[in-house]
Amino acid sequence: MGQALVDSGESLTTLFYISWGFTTLGLVCFVLFLPPPTRDPPPSLASLLLKSNSRGRASVEAKEQREDGVEDVVAEERGGCREVWNELSVLYTGNRLIQWSVFWMVMYGMNQMIGNYYQNQIYAIDPDAKFGYLEAAMEALAVLGALGAYRSAEFVSRATGAIIFLGSAATGLCYLLATSISDLIAVATLNVIPMGIYGYMITLASALIALDALTPRYAVAFSINTFISLGLATIIQQIAALMEATTNGYYVIAAIASFVLALYGMMTSGRSLFNQIYSTHQ
Numbered sequence: 001m002g003q004a005l006v007d008s009g010e011s012l013t014t015l016f017y018i019s020w021g022f023t024t025l026g027l028v029c030f031v032l033f034l035p036p037p038t039r040d041p042p043p044s045l046a047s048l049l050l051k052s053n054s055r056g057r058a059s060v061e062a063k064e065q066r067e068d069g070v071e072d073v074v075a076e077e078r079g080g081c082r083e084v085w086n087e088l089s090v091l092y093t094g095n096r097l098i099q100w101s102v103f104w105m106v107m108y109g110m111n112q113m114i115g116n117y118y119q120n121q122i123y124a125i126d127p128d129a130k131f132g133y134l135e136a137a138m139e140a141l142a143v144l145g146a147l148g149a150y151r152s153a154e155f156v157s158r159a160t161g162a163i164i165f166l167g168s169a170a171t172g173l174c175y176l177l178a179t180s181i182s183d184l185i186a187v188a189t190l191n192v193i194p195m196g197i198y199g200y201m202i203t204l205a206s207a208l209i210a211l212d213a214l215t216p217r218y219a220v221a222f223s224i225n226t227f228i229s230l231g232l233a234t235i236i237q238q239i240a241a242l243m244e245a246t247t248n249g250y251y252v253i254a255a256i257a258s259f260v261l262a263l264y265g266m267m268t269s270g271r272s273l274f275n276q277i278y279s280t281h282q
Contacts, residue, residue, distance in 0.1 A: 003132025
């Protein structure tokens with residue numbers, strides 16, 4: 001809409017009020033129509049870290065005098081660094097959760113990095129390109145990808161390694177091809193397709209991590225995975241900047257990371273298939 005209004009000669013003031021209206025509408029929807037939580041949130045990791053161990057031991061002793069089977073209560077009442085570490089160890093349990101966390105740690109940062117440079121790539125081909133339409137197409141395909149994840153989650157959840165392989169390989173191929181083509185429509189398409197793939201896979205990762213987590217603090221995995229991914233991406237970009245990498249150089253880096261992740265997905269898929277065949281013949 002913004003690009004169409006600019007093309008028709010509308011002023012930036014009009015765009016400002018339209019943007020203001022949409023953000024206000026978003027705030028109203030957030031306040032009035034946000035679905036209520038289905039469960040109470042667990043205490044934060046910070047509260048678990050700061051909880052007094054002596055208080056935890058006293059609570060445990062009191063409960064042991066009154067009832068049997070207090071192991072779960074003991075785990076809840078204790079605090080400190082060890083309990084936080086135990087909680088994180090329990091969180092990152094399960095092959096599928098670990099696989100999707102690896103995907104998150106690699107591709108979240110790479111997607112952010114490409115988001116910083118795709119406009120440079122388009123601008124090098126055509127400085128007068130309609131960036132608004134390109135950004136709208138990227139967002140639209142990302143939404144469609146997320147909807148596709150919702151519709152196919154039950155089926156693809158049984159083939160995590162294969163999905164990571166196919167999605168990462170396709171993304172890497174698009175990034176690599178985008179560096180060797182000078183046609184505007186082709187390069188734009190090669191930037192839009194990875195956004196759809198990413199929207200699909202990050203939504204799938206979020207849902208399956210939450211499903212597989214053995215602790216109600218599954219959202220902590222999202223923060224940890226994002227922190228690690230952005231940290232790695234920052235280090236990679238700093239090294240690339242010191243080496244005076246071009247825009248296409250960053251695309252090559254993202255392609256290499258995607259292919260490495262695809263190799264990881266292929267290896268985990270092969271291992272899963274081998275385990276199934278082995279267990280069948282036992």
